[in-house]
Amino acid sequence: MPQEPTELVRDLTEPQRRAVLHVDGPLLVLAAAGSGKTRVITRRVARLVALGIPGWSILALTFTNKAAGEMRDRVNALLGEGSRASRGLTLTTFHALGARLLRKYAPLGAVPGLKGDFTIYDASDQQALVKKVLEGLQMSAGNWSPRSVLSAISAAKNDLLDAAAYARSAGGYYEQQIARVFESYERALRAAGAVDFDDLLVLTARMLRTDARVRAEVQARWRYLLIDEYQDTNRAQFEIARLIAGEGAQSGGPALPAELEPAGPNICVVGDPDQAIYGWRGADIENILDFEKHYPGAEVIALGENFRSTAPILGAADSLIRRNRRRKHKDLFTSRPGGDPVEIVVTQDEHHEARVVCDWLRSHSLAETAGGLAWRDMAVFYRTNALSRVIEEQLRSGGIPYVIARGTAFYEREEVRNALAYLRVIANQADDISLLRIINTPARGIGKASLDRVIEAATARGLPVFSLLREPGTVKDLSARACSAVRAFVALIDGLTGHGAFMGADVPASLAELVERAIRDSGLEALYRQQAGASGAASDEDRLANLSELVSSAAEFEQKYDPASDPALDGAGASTPPLLAMLRAYLESVALVADADTVDPERGSVTLMTLHAAKGLEFRAVAMIGLEEGLLPHARSLENEHAMEEERRLCFVGITRAMRRLLITHAKYRSARGFAERTMPSRFLDELPPEHCTRRDLARDGFIDDGPEAAPAPSAGRGRDSGPPGPFPPGSLVRHPQFGVGKVLAVSRGPGARARVEFREAGVKTLVLEYAGLKQVGEARGRA
DNA sequence: GTTGCCAAGTTTTTT
DNA sequence: ACTTGGCAAC
Numbered sequence: 001m002p003q004e005p006t007e008l009v010r011d012l013t014e015p016q017r018r019a020v021l022h023v024d025g026p027l028l029v030l031a032a033a034g035s036g037k038t039r040v041i042t043r044r045v046a047r048l049v050a051l052g053i054p055g056w057s058i059l060a061l062t063f064t065n066k067a068a069g070e071m072r073d074r075v076n077a078l079l080g081e082g083s084r085a086s087r088g089l090t091l092t093t094f095h096a097l098g099a100r101l102l103r104k105y106a107p108l109g110a111v112p113g114l115k116g117d118f119t120i121y122d123a124s125d126q127q128a129l130v131k132k133v134l135e136g137l138q139m140s141a142g143n144w145s146p147r148s149v150l151s152a153i154s155a156a157k158n159d160l161l162d163a164a165a166y167a168r169s170a171g172g173y174y175e176q177q178i179a180r181v182f183e184s185y186e187r188a189l190r191a192a193g194a195v196d197f198d199d200l201l202v203l204t205a206r207m208l209r210t211d212a213r214v215r216a217e218v219q220a221r222w223r224y225l226l227i228d229e230y231q232d233t234n235r236a237q238f239e240i241a242r243l244i245a246g247e248g249a250q251s252g253g254p255a256l257p258a259e260l261e262p263a264g265p266n267i268c269v270v271g272d273p274d275q276a277i278y279g280w281r282g283a284d285i286e287n288i289l290d291f292e293k294h295y296p297g298a299e300v301i302a303l304g305e306n307f308r309s310t311a312p313i314l315g316a317a318d319s320l321i322r323r324n325r326r327r328k329h330k331d332l333f334t335s336r337p338g339g340d341p342v343e344i345v346v347t348q349d350e351h352h353e354a355r356v357v358c359d360w361l362r363s364h365s366l367a368e369t370a371g372g373l374a375w376r377d378m379a380v381f382y383r384t385n386a387l388s389r390v391i392e393e394q395l396r397s398g399g400i401p402y403v404i405a406r407g408t409a410f411y412e413r414e415e416v417r418n419a420l421a422y423l424r425v426i427a428n429q430a431d432d433i434s435l436l437r438i439i440n441t442p443a444r445g446i447g448k449a450s451l452d453r454v455i456e457a458a459t460a461r462g463l464p465v466f467s468l469l470r471e472p473g474t475v476k477d478l479s480a481r482a483c484s485a486v487r488a489f490v491a492l493i494d495g496l497t498g499h500g501a502f503m504g505a506d507v508p509a510s511l512a513e514l515v516e517r518a519i520r521d522s523g524l525e526a527l528y529r530q531q532a533g534a535s536g537a538a539s540d541e542d543r544l545a546n547l548s549e550l551v552s553s554a555a556e557f558e559q560k561y562d563p564a565s566d567p568a569l570d571g572a573g574a575s576t577p578p579l580l581a582m583l584r585a586y587l588e589s590v591a592l593v594a595d596a597d598t599v600d601p602e603r604g605s606v607t608l609m610t611l612h613a614a615k616g617l618e619f620r621a622v623a624m625i626g627l628e629e630g631l632l633p634h635a636r637s638l639e640n641e642h643a644m645e646e647e648r649r650l651c652f653v654g655i656t657r658a659m660r661r662l663l664i665t666h667a668k669y670r671s672a673r674g675f676a677e678r679t680m681p682s683r684f685l686d687e688l689p690p691e692h693c694t695r696r697d698l699a700r701d702g703f704i705d706d707g708p709e710a711a712p713a714p715s716a717g718r719g720r721d722s723g724p725p726g727p728f729p730p731g732s733l734v735r736h737p738q739f740g741v742g743k744v745l746a747v748s749r750g751p752g753a754r755a756r757v758e759f760r761e762a763g764v765k766t767l768v769l770e771y772a773g774l775k776q777v778g779e780a781r782g783r784a
Numbered sequence: 785g786t787t788g789c790c791a792a793g794t795t796t797t798t799t
Numbered sequence: 800a801c802t803t804g805g806c807a808a809c
Contacts, residue, residue, distance in 0.1 A: 064799085095799045123798090147795095197799050281798065384796055386800095408798090440785095447785045481785095594799060612797050634796055650797080673794075674800050787809080794802085 008043045008050070008078065012036075019301045020044045023051065025263025026245075026295035028288070029270040032332055033317065033656035034308030034618070041226060041270055042071055045089070046078035048224055056088035059222040059244065061097060063229045064594040067616060068092050090222070094237050096592050098200035100567045101207070101218070103588075107572035110211045111203050113190040116573050117584060119428045120591035121189070121196045122408070124417075126150055128433045129192070133184045136459070139177065152178045153185060157198040158234050158282030160205060162186070191464065193430040201236035208243035219246040223266055229616065230271035230291075234282035241267065242294070264297050273328065274321050277612060277650050279642065289328075306332055306656075308618055310339025312692035313662050317655040319689040324645045342655075342662045344627075344685060346697040349669040349676065350387075354394035356698060357623045360663050361400060361606060364621050375401055377620035379607040381654045383632040387625060388608050395606065405609035407593035415528060415543040419550055420590065422518040426497055427584050430464040439469075439489060442527040446489065450482035492521055502577035511582050512555035519547050557586045611654045622658035624651075627666040627682040651684045664688075668699040676744070 009017045016036055019029050020043045031037035041060070049055055062068045068091040075089065092100070099120065107116035121129065130146040152175075156166045163186045167179035189195065195203060208215050225245050227233065233241070245265035269291060276285045292298045306314050311334055318332045343360075347353040357380060366372040380391055380402075388404055395402045410416060418441055424434040436455075440446045457475045458465045472478055472486040494500075496518055498507035508514035519525050528543040561582055563569055569581050595613040607619070611632075626632060632651055637643035655662060666685065669676045 093799070200799080278798080280796080386795075443786065445785070449785080592799065610797065631796095636796065646797095671800085785809100787807100789805105789807085791805085792803085794800100 008047050012040075012043070013303075013305060015301050015303050016040050018299075019303070020047055022268070022299055022301075023048065024266055026265055026291070026298035027268040028291045028295075028298050028300045029268070029303060030288075030300065030330075031270055031272055031303045032306065032330060033272060033275060033653070034306040034314075035303035036305075036307050037228075037270055037272075037303065038071070038074070038616075040303065041228060041268075042074040042078065044268070045071070045226065046075050049075070049079060049089075053224060054088065056090070057221060057223040058226070059090045059097075059224070060226040061092065061094055061228065061241075063093065063232065063616065064596045065093060065096065065592070066594065066597040066599060067228065093592065093594070094233075094240065095197065095200045096588075098204035098240070099588055099592065101204050101214075102195070102200070103573070104567035104570050105207060105211070105214050107568075110207045110214050114195065114203065115193055116568055117193060117428055117576075119192070119194045119424055119431045119434070120200070120588060121194045121433065122591060123150075123197075124412075125194070125433050126196050128436075129188055129194075130181065130185060132433075133181055133188050137180060137184055139181070144177070144181070149178060149181050153182050154198050155282065156182065157202045158236060160202060160235055160239065162202075162206075191430065191462075192432050193428045194433070198236075201234070201240065205236045205239040205243065208240060215243055215246075218244055225265070225267045227267070227269045228271070229275075230269035231273050231276040231285055231288045232271070232278040232283040233287050234278075234284055236282075238284070238287045241269075245295075264295060267295060274324075274330075274649055275615060275653050275656075277615065277646060277653060279646050302330065304330060304333060306334045308659050309334065309656060310660055311337060312339050312341045313655060313658050313660075315692040316342045316662070316688045317652055319692075320648060320655065320684060320687045321652045323687050324648055326642070326645055340661060342664060342688065342693045344664045344666075344688070344693050344695045346681070346695075346699050347665055347667045348699040350390045350626075350667050350671065351394070352698070353625055353665050353667045354390045356665060357391060357625060357663065358394045358398045358400060360623060361621070362398070364661060365400075373620050374604065375606045376604050378622070379609065379614070379617075379619040379657070380623045380625060381609060381611050381614050381657070382625050383611055383634060383650070384626075385610060387631075391608060391625065395608075401603075401605040402608055403598065403603055403605045405595050405599045405607055405613045407595040407597045410546070410549070411590055411593070413543075413546055415524065416546055416550055418524055419515070419519050419522075419547055420587070422496075422522050422524070423515065423583060424587060425466070425493060426514075426518065427580065427587055429466040429493075432458075432465045435465055438522070442523045444489060444523070445485035446482060450478060450486075453478050454486070496521060497580075502579040508579070510555075511558045511561075511579065511586060512551055514579065514583065515554040516551045519551070553590075554586060557589060558582065561585060611650045614657050615653055618657050618659055620659045621661040621663075622654070623663040623665065624654045625665045625667075626670070627651075627664050627685055628670065629680040629682055631670075631679075632682055632684065648684060648687075651682075 009020050012020060013036075016039070019027065019040045022044070029037070029040065031040070045058060045060060048058060060068070060071060062071060072089065072091050090097075102111060102114065102118070103116050105111070106114045106118070127146050127150065130150055131141055134141050134144055134146065134149070161169070163179065163183040166182055167176070170176045170179045189199070208218065222244055225241065227241055245267040247265065269288065271288045273285055273288055276283060276288075279285065287294075292300060309317070314332050314334050321327070322329070345356055347356050361375075361378050361380075362368055364373050364378065366374055380388075382388060382391075385406065392402065392404070411420065418438055421434040421437040424431050425438065429435075436451070439451065454465060454468050454472070454475050458468045461468070468475060469486050469490050472483040478486075495506065496508065496514065498504040501507075508517050525544070525547065528540055528547070563578060563581065566581055566585055568584060569576060573581070595609065596615075596617070599607055599609070599613075599617065611624075630638070633644055633647035637647045664685070666679070666681050668679060670679050671677070
C-alpha cells in the first residue's frame with residue numbers, strides 16, 4: 001500500500017507542507033536556492049500518486065535527464081519498493097517530450113512536411129546545413145557567418161516565428177537576407193528529414209496549437225503538469241505548458257456549486273527568478289513573474305528558508321544578488337549558525353590558480369583531515385569551458401580523480417561522430433549532412449569532384465543525395481571508377497540494414513552488433529587502427545577505445561530500451577522494424593544528453609563544470625575560478641544591464657551550490673589565445689560582504705606594480721609546490737642578448753625551466769631560462 | 785584522388 | 800592555443 005500522505009509532510013516546514021498538499025488548480029512555488037525544492041516536488045508527486053491519481057496522468061518536466069531520473073528514484077523510494085503506482089509517470093525534459101510527441105504524431109500528419117523518422121541535428125549539423133544553404137543561395141559564408149545566421153534563426157524560432165512570419169516582419173536588407181536563408185534552411189531540414197533543437201519545442205508548440213485532436217489527446221492524458229526551473233522556460237516552452245495544461249476540468253455545463261467549480265488547470269511550476277540564467281537562449285523570466293496573470297487564482301508559495309549553506313555562504317550570496325535592480329527582493333535566511341568564511345584568493349596566473357585550487361581540494365579531502373570530505377563532495381565551477389583545461393592538467397598531475405560534466409563531449413569526438421553518422425544514414429537515408437560526412441570517410445574513391453556531380457544531380461532533381469547513389473549511372477559525367485565506388489558504398493549500407501528489412505542471416509540482430517558492424521564494415525576501425533599502428537600516437541589508440549565505448553553505450557541502451565513505451569511505434573509507426581526503431585531511439589537519446597547528465601556521484605571524483613551546468617546541484621565544497629572582469633561577468637555582458645544582471649545571477653547560482661566551504665579565485669594574469677594578459681578582479685568580488693570573507697593575495701609580481709626597478713616580491717609561501725616560478729610572468733617584456741626585446745608568452749617551472757618568448761624581430765623562441773640571459777624590461781602594453 | 789601543410793579566424797553559457 | 804579550410808604536391 002502507498003504510504004499515508006501524512007508521512008510525506010511530517011518533517012516539512014509550513015510552506016513546504018502547503019506546497020506538497022496542494023492538489024488541484026495552478027500552483028506557483030517560488031523556491032529560493034537551497035530551500036528544499038526537490039524535496040517538495042518529489043513529495044508532491046508521491047502524494048498525488050498516493051491519493052490514487054494514476055501515474056500515467058502526471059507529467060513532470062525537468063531541465064535535464066539526470067534531474068528527471070533522480071526524481072523518479074526519489075518518488076519510488078517514497079512510495080516504497082516495487083510500487084506499481086509510480087509506473088507510467090512521465091518524467092522528462094521539454095526537448096525529450098517534444099521529440100516524443102513529434103515521433104508519435106508526425107506520422108499521422110500532424111506536422112506538415114515532417115515524418116516520424118526524423119533525425120535531430122545538433123549545432124554542428126546545423127552549421128553544416130546552413131553553409132550548404134548559403135552556398136545554394138550564392139551568399140558567401142564570409143559575409144554571412146553561419147554562426148550569426150543561425151543565432152538569428154534560433155532567436156526567431158524561440159519567439160515562435162516561422163520562416164514566413166519572420167520574412168513578413170523583416171525590416172532591413174540584413175533581415176530580409178536572413179529570411180531567405182531561414183526559408184531555405186527550413187526546407188533543407190525537412191528535405192533531410194531532420195529537425196534542429198529549437199524545432200523540438202517550436203514544432204511541438206505549433207502542433208499542439210493547430211491540431212485539436214492531438215491537443216485533446218494530450219490534455220486528456222496528462223491531468224497533472226509539473227515544471228521545474230520554470231524561470232528558464234522560453235516562449236515555446238510556455239506555450240507547450242499552456243496547451244497541455246488546458247483550461248482545467250471545465251465542465252462546460254450548467255454552473256456548479258462553488259466548491260465544485262474547477263480550480264483551473266492543474267499546473268504546478270517551481271522556480272526562482274534569482275536563478276534565471278538562460279535569457280540568452282530565449283528564456284523569459286516574465287513567464288514566472290507573470291504566472292498569476294496567466295493562471296488566475298493560482299496559489300503562490302514562497303520557500304525562503306535555506307537548508308543547504310552555512311551562514312557566511314548565504315550571506316555572500318544575499319549580498320551579491322541584492323545588487324540586481326530588476327528583482328523582487330526576498331530574504332534568504334538560515335537558522336544554522338556558524339560556518340567558515342568564504343575564501344577569496346588572488347593568484348598569479350591560471351596555473352598558479354589551478355595549484356591553489358588543487359591544494360585547497362586536497363586539504364579538505366578525507367585522506368588529509370579527520371572528518372574531511374570525499375572527492376565526490378567537491379566541485380570546481382567556471383564561466384567558460386576553456387577554463388577547465390588548466391585545472392584538469394593540475395588535477396591529473398596531482399593524482400586527484402575528477403570528471404568533467406560535459407555531456408556531449410564524448411559524442412563530439414571526430415571518430416564517434418563518424419560512427420554516429422553511419423548510424424544516422426542507416427536510420428534516415430535522406431540525412432544528407434550525415435551522408436556527406438562519411439561517404440568518403442575512410443577514403444574510398446568518392447572524391448570532391450565526383451561528389452559535386454552527385455550533389456548537383458540531386459539538387460536538380462530535388463532528391464536526397466542517397467537516392468542518386470542508388471543509380472549512379474544517371475549522374476552526368478560520373479567516371480566509371482567513381483560509379484563503382486558509389487555502388488560499393490551503397491552495398492555497404494544495404495548490407496548493414498538487410499536492404500532496409502533489418503532482418504536476415506547476415507544482418508546484425510542487436511543494436512550493439514549493428515554499431516559494431518557499422519564501425520568495422522565501414523572501415524573506420526581499420527582507418528584508426530592503421531593510424532594507431534603507424535604513428536604509435538596515443539590519441540589514435542584512444543579513438544579505437546572510444547569506438548568500443550560507443551558499442552558499449554549502445555549495448556547499455558539496448559538493456560534499458562522498452563519498445564512498448566517507444567512513441568514511434570504507436571499506431572502509424574507500428575510497422576517499423578524493431579531494430580530500426582531501437583536505433584532511432586538510441587540516436588535520439590544521444591542527441592539529447594545534457595552536460596549535467598554526466599554528473600555521477602558514484603564515481604568518487606571531483607566534478608568540474610560550467611556555472612550553467614551547476615544549476616540544481618549542490619556540493620559540500622565548491623571552488624569557483626576566474627572571477628575576473630570579462631570572464632565573470634563575461635565580456636559579452638559588460639555593455640548591457642540585463643545581461644550583467646544575468647551574470648550576477650550566474651555567480652549567485654555558483655555560490656549557492658556550496659554547502660560548507662567556498663573558495664573563489666581570481667588570477668592576476670590569464671592567457672587567452674596564447675597571450676597572457678593582465679586581468680581586473682570581478683566587480684562581483686566587491687559585492688561580497690567583508691564580514692563573511694577572507695581575502696589573500698598569493699600573487700607575487702611586485703615589480704610590475706612597483707615599476708621595473710623593484711625586486712620581485714618575496715615568496716608567496718602556500719600554493720607553490722613545484723619549484724620556483726619563472727621570474728618573468730607571462731605578458732612581461734624581456735631583453736635577450738641576441739634576439740632583442742620580446743614578450744613572454746609562457747613560462748615553465750622547476751629545474752630546466754623554459755620560457756616561450758615572442759621577439760619583435762626573431763619571432764617566437766623557446767629558451768631555457770638558465771642559459772638565455774633574459775633581462776626584465778617592463779610590463780607589456782598590448783602585443784609585442 | 786589523396787595527403788599534408790599553412791594561414792586565418794576564433795569562443796560564452798546549452799537542450 | 801587550436802581548429803578549420805584552402806591549396807599544392809604526390
